[in-house]
Amino acid sequence: MRPLQTAIIAALKTQPTIDPAVEIRRSVDFLKDYLYQNTF
Secondary structure, eight states, rough: OOOHHHHHHHHTTTTTTHHHHHHHHHHHHHHHHHHHHSSS
16 A cells, blocks of 8 residues: 555545445445434
């Protein structure tokens, strides 16, 4: 990884790699929880 990439990751406190399946599951779970709590 290049030094600039490392600096950006550290500054933004992000993960150096992203697992798409985990991120999709996290988004779906967030939306489900939100909709259960905020019935329109």
